[in-house]
Amino acid sequence: MQEKGNISIHTENIFPIIKKFLYSDHEIFLRELVSNAVDATQKLKRLSSLGQYQGELGKLQVEVAFDEKAKTLTISDHGLGMTAEEIKKYINQIAFSGATEFVEKFKDAKDANELIGKFGLGFYSAFMVADQVEIQTLSYQEGAQPARWICDGSTEFEITDGSRTERGTDIILHINKDSEEFLDKARLQEILDKYCRFLPVEVKFGTKTESEPDGEDEEGKAKYTSVEVDNIVNTTDPIWTKAPADLKDEDYIAFYKELYPFSEDPLFWIHLNVDYPFNLTGVLYFPKIKNDFEFQRSKIQLYSRQVFITDEVKDIVPEFLMLLHGIIDSPDIPLNVSRSFLQADSNVKKISTYITKKVADKLAELYAKDEKAFADKWDDIGLFVKYGMISNDKFYDKAKDFCQYKTTDGLYFTLEKYKEHIKANQEDKSGNLVAIYATDVAKQDAFIQSAKKKGYDVLEFSHPIDAHFIQMLESKVEKFTLKRVDSETAEKLIEKENTLTSKLSADEEKAVQEVFEKAINNKDRKVAVEPLAEDELPVTVTLPEFFRRMKDMQAMGGGGGMSFMGNMPEMLTVAVNANHPLVQKIIAADDESVKTDLAKQAYDLALLSQGMLTGSDLTNFIKRSVDMTVK
Numbered sequence: 229m230q231e232k233g234n235i236s237i238h239t240e241n242i243f244p245i246i247k248k249f250l251y252s253d254h255e256i257f258l259r260e261l262v263s264n265a266v267d268a269t270q271k272l273k274r275l276s277s278l279g280q281y282q283g284e285l286g287k288l289q290v291e292v293a294f295d296e297k298a299k300t301l302t303i304s305d306h307g308l309g310m311t312a313e314e315i316k317k318y319i320n321q322i323a324f325s326g327a328t329e330f331v332e333k334f335k336d337a338k339d340a341n342e343l344i345g346k347f348g349l350g351f352y353s354a355f356m357v358a359d360q361v362e363i364q365t366l367s368y369q370e371g372a373q374p375a376r377w378i379c380d381g382s383t384e385f386e387i388t389d390g391s392r393t394e395r396g397t398d399i400i401l402h403i404n405k406d407s408e409e410f411l412d413k414a415r416l417q418e419i420l421d422k423y424c425r426f427l428p429v430e431v432k433f434g435t436k437t438e439s440e441p442d443g444e445d446e447e448g449k450a451k452y453t454s455v456e457v458d459n460i461v462n463t464t465d466p467i468w469t470k471a472p473a474d475l476k477d478e479d480y481i482a483f484y485k486e487l488y489p490f491s492e493d494p495l496f497w498i499h500l501n502v503d504y505p506f507n508l509t510g511v512l513y514f515p516k517i518k519n520d521f522e523f524q525r526s527k528i529q530l531y532s533r534q535v536f537i538t539d540e541v542k543d544i545v546p547e548f549l550m551l552l553h554g555i556i557d558s559p560d561i562p563l564n565v566s567r568s569f570l571q572a573d574s575n576v577k578k579i580s581t582y583i584t585k586k587v588a589d590k591l592a593e594l595y596a597k598d599e600k601a602f603a604d605k606w607d608d609i610g611l612f613v614k615y616g617m618i619s620n621d622k623f624y625d626k627a628k629d630f631c632q633y634k635t636t637d638g639l640y641f642t643l644e645k646y647k648e649h650i651k652a653n654q655e656d657k658s659g660n661l662v663a664i665y666a667t668d669v670a671k672q673d674a675f676i677q678s679a680k681k682k683g684y685d686v687l688e689f690s691h692p693i694d695a696h697f698i699q700m701l702e703s704k705v706e707k708f709t710l711k712r713v714d715s716e717t718a719e720k721l722i723e724k725e726n727t728l729t730s731k732l733s734a735d736e737e738k739a740v741q742e743v744f745e746k747a748i749n750n751k752d753r754k755v756a757v758e759p760l761a762e763d764e765l766p767v768t769v770t771l772p773e774f775f776r777r778m779k780d781m782q783a784m785g786g787g788g789g790m791s792f793m794g795n796m797p798e799m800l801t802v803a804v805n806a807n808h809p810l811v812q813k814i815i816a817a818d819d820e821s822v823k824t825d826l827a828k829q830a831y832d833l834a835l836l837s838q839g840m841l842t843g844s845d846l847t848n849f850i851k852r853s854v855d856m857t858v859k
């Protein structure tokens with residue numbers, strides 16, 4: 229039998245076009261051909277289990293072998309094979325129809341990338357790396373004759389009798405000059421490890437040592453030396469394909485270590501398993517995060533029926549979940565994914581929503597099961613939960629019930645419980661609950677001590693994301709505000725009816741204010757004389773909450789349109805404690821320079837306690853202190 233023909237494509241040279249636009253991704257040809265071999269194998273298994281194939285199945289492996297001398301790469305399977313008729317139908321018509329359509333659309337498309345994603349590359353992606361592609365195949369059907377198909381990437385093909393004696397298919401690629409990397413063992417191994425690691429049929433990888441047929445079988449057909457097997461590249465039943473009930477914690481941890489060899493144990497994991505309205509399986513792990521923004525780069529891998537697709541899952545997994553590790557597998561995501569395709573695909577959107585929900589449910593479950601254990605893990609997962617709450621309303625709605633608030637005493641509360649905790653003491657005169665927080669426990673120690681003396685509790689919000697988190701909380705939670713512990717004197721942090729009374733008359737207060745204004749001599753410092761407790765510091769320097777937030781936003785590059793502020797001056801408030809003995813001493817002094825020195829000293833002490841006294845101000849302060857000590 230011999231038949232020559234023309235693949236029914238109107239456009240002559242489709243391959244140059246395809247090659248050009250798929251340039252960076254040439255390696256995927258191997259994924260496509262091995263997947264086809266796996267499909268052919270599984271189809272045969274199915275036929276066998278349905279009783280439609282009664283022969284022996286034998287050892288159903290896929291083999292990938294290269295021959296450096298002959299410059300061939302062969303992908304073989306023991307699957308269902310093809311008859312000559314089937315080659316004509318599936319390879320000539322179907323496989324190439326994708327290409328035809330591609331070229332038709334390509335003519336008037338603006339964005340080539342967008343197009344590529346819509347067409348499966350399939351079989352003909354082999355022509356990206358081969359001058360000539362040959363198929364040797366024998367169908368499982370009774371009485372089938374072996375068939376051979378050969379094509380050089382033009383639209384002409386040839387079908388003749390084949391030489392294959394066992395059921396299945398060989399795809400033989402005559403690797404072209406530019407693609408010799410695909411005859412390199414290490415390179416091939418790398419590609420197989422990347423795409424084929426979890427394929428459901430065993431894949432052997434080896435070297436074919438003989439390029440010439442080394443014998444003949446009974447019918448006089450050429451026989452090749454079998455593949456010299458080096459290794460099996462895959463695990464055929466990775467854990468995400470199993471039922472959660474059949475798996476132990478050790479299995480999940482072992483799989484994690486297999487994926488990320490040098491990582492610490494994960495904190496916990498979620499086994500995804502859904503088949504309606506879309507199909508999705510997978511395991512997502514919560515890693516121990518070491519540094520803050522480690523989740524820039526995704527560690528999640530996307531598979532489709534155990535074939536690796538990509539680790540660029542940006543459009544499938546919501547951004548805040550990008551720090552999770554693991555695998556998701558969905559046949560509903562097309563093999564050849566392009567960015568714009570994913571963004572528009574409704575299945576992809578549903579998957580993203582589903583994953584968000586599963587993650588929130590898992591966290592809620594862990595919290596419900598053991599509050600203490602959950603709190604213990606909080607330092608590792610808090611950042612990501614907060615990020616999720618800020619960026620995703622649905623996640624917020626679930627997370628608000630388990631999100632933890634850590635106090636400077638190391639206690640953890642949910643918001644509702646925390647509100648109960650501070651209710652008695654931290655309600656202001658208009659009925660708002662005021663939560664007080666520190667961003668730097670060491671630096672703000674003096675303020676924290678003062679707040680605690682007033683019986684207030686202080687939360688710890690030490691991450692840059694907390695500035696956003698706080699704003700979000702205030703916008704969502706009614707009658708609830710947050711104030712940084714150093715934004716006011718302890719007395720004023722929470723405005724209540726019965727504040728302390730001043731020991732000074734109005735005239736004295738004004739005089740004291742003027743002494744300080746003169747001593748400080750800086751128009752960006754607002755001096756206020758306030759009645760505070762006697763044992764508080766004589767002077768406290770605070771940065772009002774409003775200004776600080778503007779600065780924080782500016783520092784993070786946010787604050788939309790706030791750039792007019794330029795380099796915003798530090799609008800600090802200098803609170804002078806009217807009831808402190810030092811103030812009495814200033815009033816009593818009759819020498820102007822003594823008054824000024826005392827005021828300066830008190831102001832510098834306040835700056836010093838906050839690590840804000842530097843340079844010549846610090847030197848002058850030390851000099852003045854020494855002088856005063858001598859006097």
Ligand code: ADP
Pocket residue numbers: 260264265268305307308309310318319322323324348349350351352397
């Ligand atoms: P797809 O796999 O998306 O259908 P391909 O272009 O990869 O598209 O393959 C076209 C068809 O050729 C397949 O659907 C299958 O029927 C047939 N085919 C390809 N490779 C093999 C193989 N190794 N064994 C049997 N049939 C194959």
